[in-house]
Amino acid sequence: MFTIDDLADRLGGYLPQDEIQQVKRAFYYAEQAHDGQRRRSGEPYVTHPLAVANILANMHMDHQSLMAAMLHDVIEDTGVGKDALAEQFGKPVAELVDGVSKLTQITFEDKAVAQAENFQKMVLAMSRDIRVIIVKLADRLHNMRTLGALRPEKKRRIARETLEIYARIASRLGINTIRVELEDLSFQALHPMRAERIKRAVSSARGNRRSAIRQLQAALQKSLDDEGLPATVVGRQKHLLSIYKKMRDQRKSFAEIMDVFGFRILCDDVDSCYRILGVVHNLYKPVPGRFKDYIAIPKANGYQSLHTTLFGSGGMPIEVQIRTREMEAMANNGIAAHWLYKAGQTQHPIAEGSHARARAWVKGLLEMQRHAGDSLEFIEHVKNDLFPDDIYVFTPKGDIMELPQGATVIDFAYSVHTDIGNSCIACRIDRHLAPLSTRLESGQTLDIITAPGARPNLAWLNFVVTAKARSAIRHALKHQQQTEAVQLGRRLLNKTLANAETSLEELPEGVLDALLAELALKNEDALLESIGLGTRVAHVIARRLIDLQQGKEKSVATPEARPHGxxxxxxxxxxxxxxxxxxxxxxxxxxxxxxxxxxxxxxxxxxxxxxxxxxxxxxxxxxxxxxxDIQEDFPVALRLELESRRGLVAELAGLITDADANIERIGIEERDARLSTVNLTLSVRNRIHLARIIKRLRNLPHVGKISRVGN
Structure with missing residues (x-):
């Protein structure tokens, strides 16, 4: 059984003795606080926080994170409060523990709402200290390792939540070792039989391919040694969930997936990475279009590496990843590497960059949280945003912006700034005008054109892909609708009050406040919004205001209270x-x-x-x-019955364009070999404009009946 002394020995490799003593003190405190408590498996409860701290020690996390791991269930499961922890171990540790603690004190009717509220609290805690999420991930990893004692339905619920949220967060923060294990453990809990079959098949295939792997590894290593490049070639294993996903999504057999040999080459510096790339491309021919340079342009989570695919002997595909040892530590530990280097008193640029990106991501989450209607809407935004395949585009100044695959101009505008997204009207891609719905590709340069009075369009929600853009558009539209509803409500109420020769502005002081108190509304805008949105009727409200003005107790809606004109x-x-x-x-x-x-x-x-x-x-x-004074165009639907002939659509389009109208939609139905029905939707200014167009259409030969469609 793993003990606190075993952990202390491991921590001696990177932490000073005084910090190790503080970690041990936190353990003994947790042991006393959890005294008598046991896990479902029957083990003393303190084995769980000790195991969580051990996972963090693998990532070389700092002593405060390890102390928080020891104490993370103390507030929730014992009588110890946050203030007591702060007094014993300092405020930073108490804040970390509070951030990781679950919201079990609050009861929710709906499990989904409970999870969403929990996640919102975690985001707020992350905004204060990003280490909260690293401790939480380690906590979830140990819980996943010990799922065996739980009921099957609870296992599946926890596994699904882990896959949808926690594994994706680990990926977003670049903590690959935790992400892979969380995914595989979740897969085994959700699909135990499939996982077991794939595990057995992998073990069998690895044994059968051992000699081929050794030969390829030796050939790669020899070519590097001959060029005097100090580097290590290691085999790369596929994990269970990635094999299953490829088999399912690409409809490939297990043998086809395992046909690909994977290797990782680790070296000392970036210059060697590119020289090694040249060596392996000389040894085996590269597959066109399969080279990716994540060193020059890192992924959003800070991941850096060169990826290439080669044609091996007999055409066997070989996937090779080339990176420095520091990049390997970053790929495995992600943002946790920030504390790894900090512990060594060095501010490594890769780790610092990853930490800055993580902070920016959390800042984006907070902005989404402010804009989301409720916790469930927020968590849906987060799920969509957590696992993007990134593309890289440029601002006019040459700054690189990371966006998910399929992102549009609108997504780019909102990623620059919410105000730019809200007021954008057009865009230039590589100096050419392009629609706002254009899907972006890596390497493009974008210049957003804005206008002061512009507002978001409801149709944008049909094509944006980023959570930030979606939540900002919904927030802006909601605010816009609210403002317009207040204005309409004011117009409707004043129209009705005009019949009694008064208006909102002329009502005696206290009359409106009395009505607001009667209806339990917080202010005048809330009342006007409800009238504008149709939840309250203007003449009923007007009648009550007049009654209150006259000192009457009861309100009776009468025909005289209808809007005036x-x-x-x-x-x-x-x-x-x-x-x-x-x-x-x-x-x-x-x-x-x-x-x-x-x-x-x-x-x-x-x-x-x-x-x-x-x-x-x-x-x-x-x-x-x-x-x-009307400046807008309005849609109108027409139905034409006419003889079928070649060039008919072009002739109709030309005539309508000459009449200064736009065709929004056109459809043709063949009634028989000779006659057709054409359904047109046009944009016109008014009824007179429409009459002029119909007159022109009637002058066309072979046109029979023309009718305006509508109830």
Missing amino acids: PIVISGAEGMVIKFARCCHPLPGDTVIGHLSVGKGIVVHRAECRNLREHKDDPDKLFALEWSN
């Missing part, structure tokens, strides 16, 4: 005035507004059949009137 619309009101797709109203049409809950006013043509559904609820129907 029609509401004027221009089409540029934003998100709280929408135009019905069923009837496509145009300026010049007689229109009626329906106040739809959560949407605002939906504008219909007066003859629209869908308005009949609301005849029993006249309180939510409003007379509308078009403004004299």
Whole structure:
């Protein structure tokens, strides 16, 4: 059984004696605090924190992290408080322990909400001290190693959470050793039979291929020795989950996956990495398009290496990774290497860079957390953002920006700054104008064009891929809708109050406050927003305000309290005035507004059949009137019946373009060999513009019936 003395001996390799004594003191404190407590396996509980500290010792973590590992369950499982820990071991250790502690004091009805809330707390703790997540990962790793004592359904739940969140965080922070083990342990818990079969097959294949591996390794090593390059060639093992994923995703057999030989070459400096690359390319022919230089442009988690694939003897593929020993330590320990080098009193640039990237990532998480509607929405953003295959693009000044595969111009704009994303209107890619939805490729240079009054578009959510962009767009749209709903609510309420020859601004002091208290609303904007979004009816609120003004106790909604005169619309009101797709109203049409809950006013043509559904609820129907100053274009649907002939679509498109209109959608249905029906959606200015287009269409030969589509 592993003891505290065994751990102290290991720590002697990199920590001074006074710090080792502090770690031992934390262990004895935890042992006393957990006295009498046992794990599900029957072992004394203190074996768990000791094992967690041992995992951190493998990564050469600092003494405060090891003390936090010893004490990480003390606040949760014993009567010891955070202040008592701070008094005993100092504030930094107490903060670390508090950050790692779970939220078991709070009970949630929904397990998913509990996990999401836990993760939010962890993000806040990480923002104060990034070591919190490293201790948490070590804690989760030991729990995964000892899953055997749990019920099968609990095993699967913990394994799924580990795979979705913790393994991805380990990957994002570059801690490869923990990431690989977490993935394999989760895979074994979720799919025990598949994992066991693959494990046996790997063991068998490794035995069969031993001589071939030795020959390739010897050939690579000899070629390096002949060139006088001091380097070590080691075999690279595939882990269980990566084999399973490749078999599943690429639809390959186990034999095809194991046909690839993998080697890692470790050397002393970056210059040697590139010289070794030349040697192996001379020895075996490289596979075109399979070379990646992660030394010049590291991955987002700080990973650096040269990757190449070679044609071995008999065409056997050989995957080779070339890196320095420091890069190897970074690949295995990721951000933890920051403390490894710090312990040696050296500020290594690779470790420092990884730490800076991790801090930037946590800062991005905090921004997402502020913008997310709730904890579940936040954790979905995080899941999407945790495991990207990166591309690298450049700003006009030459700075490199890392983005996930499939990222668009909008994603880039938001990665630069939220304000730039919110106000972007166009983009130049390599000095050429490009749509905002363009998918980016590595090596491109982007220049974002912004405008002061620009706002995010709801359609952007259909193509953005980064969590930061998605949460920022949703936040901006929500704020925009809220602002517009308040403005619409004010218009509706003032229109109704005008019938009593008053307005919101003219009401006596205290009347509005009395109504807000009666409705349990915090301020005037909340009331106006609820009217603008249709959750409250303007004339009922107006009647109550008038009653309160007159000192009456009861409010009675009367016909006299209806809005005074029609509401004027221009089409540029934003998100709280929408135009019905069923009837496509145009300026010049007689229109009626329906106040739809959560949407605002939906504008219909007066003859629209869908308005009949609301005849029993006249309180939510409003007379509308078009403004004299309309700059917008509006969609309208037409159906044409005409004789089929070649060049028909081109002729229609030319005529409509000449009439200063745009075709948004066109579809052709063949009724028989001679006749066709064409369905058109056009953008036009008003009813007169549409009449002019229809007149031109009627002048075309072979055109029969033309009708405007709508209820």
